[in-house]
Amino acid sequence: xxxxxxxxxxxIRVRFAPSPTGYLxxxxxxxxxxxxxxxxxxxxxxxxRIEDTDDARNTQxxxxxxxxxxxxxxxxxxxxxxxxxxSAAPKxxxxxxxxxxxxxxxxxxxxxxLAADKAYEQDGAIKFRMTREPVIIPDMVCGDxxxxxxxxxxxxxxxxxxxxxxxxxxxxxNVIDDLEMGITHVIRGEDHLSNTSKHIQLFxxxxxxxxxxAHIPLILNGDGSKxxxxxxxxxxxxxxxxxxVPEAVINYLCLLGWSPKDDRQKMNLQEVIDIFDLPQILRxxxxxxxxxxxxxxxxxxxxxxxxTYRTLAENSLKQSGxxxxxxxxxxxxxxxxxTAGKLKQVSEIKDYAVFxxxxxxxxxxxxxxxxxxxVMENHAPISALRDAFDALEPFNxxxxxxxxxxxxxxxxxKVGALVNPVRLxxxxxxxxxxLYHLIEILxxxxxxGDINKALDRxxxxx
RNA sequence: GACCCUAUCGUCUAGUGGUCUAGGACACCGCCCUUUCACGGCGGUAACCCGGGUUCGAACCCCGGUAGGGUCGCCA
Numbered sequence: 004x005x006x007x008x009x010x011x012x013x014x015i016r017v018r019f020a021p022s023p024t025g026y027l028x029x030x031x032x033x034x035x036x037x038x039x040x041x042x043x044x045x046x047x048x049x050x051x052r053i054e055d056t057d058d059a060r061n062t063q064x065x066x067x068x069x070x071x072x073x074x075x076x077x078x079x080x081x082x083x084x085x086x087x088x089x090s091a092a093p094k095x096x097x098x099x100x101x102x103x104x105x106x107x108x109x110x111x112x113x114x115x116x117l118a119a120d121k122a123y124e125q126d127g128a129i130k131f132r133m134t135r136e137p138v139i140i141p142d143m144v145c146g147d148x149x150x151x152x153x154x155x156x157x158x159x160x161x162x163x164x165x166x167x168x169x170x171x172x173x174x175x176x177n178v179i180d181d182l183e184m185g186i187t188h189v190i191r192g193e194d195h196l197s198n199t200s201k202h203i204q205l206f207x208x209x210x211x212x213x214x215x216x217a218h219i220p221l222i223l224n225g226d227g228s229k230x231x232x233x234x235x236x237x238x239x240x241x242x243x244x245x246x247x248v249p250e251a252v253i254n255y256l257c258l259l260g261w262s263p264k265d266d267r268q269k270m271n272l273q274e275v276i277d278i279f280d281l282p283q284i285l286r287x288x289x290x291x292x293x294x295x296x297x298x299x300x301x302x303x304x305x306x307x308x309x310x311t312y313r314t315l316a317e318n319s320l321k322q323s324g325x326x327x328x329x330x331x332x333x334x335x336x337x338x339x340x341x342t343a344g345k346l347k348q349v350s351e352i353k354d355y356a357v358f359x360x361x362x363x364x365x366x367x368x369x370x371x372x373x374x375x376x377x378v379m380e381n382h383a384p385i386s387a388l389r390d391a392f393d394a395l396e397p398f399n400x401x402x403x404x405x406x407x408x409x410x411x412x413x414x415x416x417k418v419g420a421l422v423n424p425v426r427l428x429x430x431x432x433x434x435x436x437x438l439y440h441l442i443e444i445l446x447x448x449x450x451x452g453d454i455n456k457a458l459d460r461x462x463x464x465x
Numbered sequence: 466g467a468c469c470c471u472a473u474c475g476u477c478u479a480g481u482g483g484u485c486u487a488g489g490a491c492a493c494c495g496c497c498c499u500u501u502c503a504c505g506g507c508g509g510u511a512a513c514c515c516g517g518g519u520u521c522g523a524a525c526c527c528c529g530g531u532a533g534g535g536u537c538g539c540c541a
Contacts, residue, residue: 022540167539173541196470225475266488294476419500435502
């Protein structure tokens with residue numbers, strides 16, 4: 004026995020054990036994250052195990068999605084599958100890491116339980132002789148939980164560990180794997196708390212010490228209801244497809260059910276690793292707030308290097324049906340660069356910058372703004388500006404800005420009086436990238452054409 | 466129905482008996498900055514679920530309600 008007063012094993016081993024029945028749920032992602040953080044904080048080992056015992060619901064695609072989601076989030080595992088192929092060589096010595104490959108291991112334990120009369124056969128299934136006493140569940144988040152029997156369990160506390168079709172059930176395989184894989188801390192969703200009494204008894208029957216438990220609260224919808232597949236934000240796939248910044252998603256997840264205890268919100272992973280620990284995990288469920296995630300995402304987006312930002316932006320633009328290939332590379336880059344630091348989500352870029360990639364006649368003016376800005380009294384000033392543009396050489400952001408200022412001064416109007424109608428003329432909107440830069444990118448011909456069209460409208464509105 | 470967990474602004478949270486006329490962030494509102502928007506800055510609205518105790522003193526401790534969530538499967 005060590006002299007360590009907390010009896011913390013030398014090497015901590017934790018695991019994330021998803022069942023491949025669909026995408027990676029945001030709650031699952033956070034469970035994975037908390038396990039990962041604990042492993043990294045303690046210098047321990049993070050194991051990924053695929054619990055694919057339900058052939059009716061498991062799919063290969065789901066396995067691949069889980070692995071790619073984990074990788075996207077940056078949650079690397081020290082042991083586990085290297086690919087979605089269950090027969091491929093894994094990383095780590097305690098595999099296989101797919102439960103579907105571990106039948107022999109389960110069978111030997113089942114035989115032992117049967118031989119010791121700790122389990123028995125009934126109707127072709129095998130049932131475990133469960134205690135009739137309450138079970139104390141020591142939990143690092145919830146404290147000691149005194150799990151009494153429910154009415155149903157009072158009637159028959161024993162439960163099935165092997166189905167009549169010969170397949171072992173979750174409770175059994177989960178415990179055997181944690182035992183065989185030397186898992187020291189089980190960090191999982193609170194939905195497993197009640198069932199932990201079964202697991203503790205199973206460990207005992209198998210002649211093993213049970214691991215330490217930490218049941219973390221669940222993530223609920225904004226209205227407090229349970230998050231299901233349909234709910235926006237529930238699937239990690241959404242974040243990958245919509246071009247979220249993985250660091251932002253991770254940062255947000257850290258703040259759900261855990262807190263650095265000071266006023267920090269935006270934290271990099273290393274900062275979190277340094278101070279993350281199990282006892283500070285909150286005990287109550289948290290509601291998912293897309294607004295806050297998006298806000299955080301905007302902060303990370305603004306800090307991205309231009310290369311990464313361009314890639315994200317290009318993908319988003321292509322996804323929304325814009326054929327970037329028909330534009331010069333420099334033009335596309337300049338257009339994208341003019342949106343940098345402006346968006347909270349890259350997926351907003353379509354609405355924000357679509358005018359760059361439309362034919363002038365496709366740009367639709369916002370009706371309300373058009374009625375307000377494209378009026379006859381703006382005709383003279385804007386045509387004066389048009390003439391100034393016409394004579395401008397070179398035609399760039401700097402010279403354009405000069406033309407705005409000098410024209411405004413000559414006419415005795417505010418720059419804004421010229422800026423707003425021109426922005427509408429060129430982009431169709433009242434918001435967007437820096438007008439001077441956008442005008443340079445669009446080029447003189449296009450801009451003068453847009454302005455002329457707006458001048459016609461002013462006369463038409465008269 | 467039984468059993469378990471939980472309860473601070475709309476949301477995420479800080480707070481572990483006095484320093485709380487309860488702090489921060491998102492969202493919202495106002496002002497400033499500004500070529501629009503966003504950013505940034507300043508300010509504002511907004512919370513201790515209810516009822517009993519314990520105590521000189523309770524958001525913090527205890528009990529009871531209530532509410533939300535979870536579990537009771539030959540699903541995981």
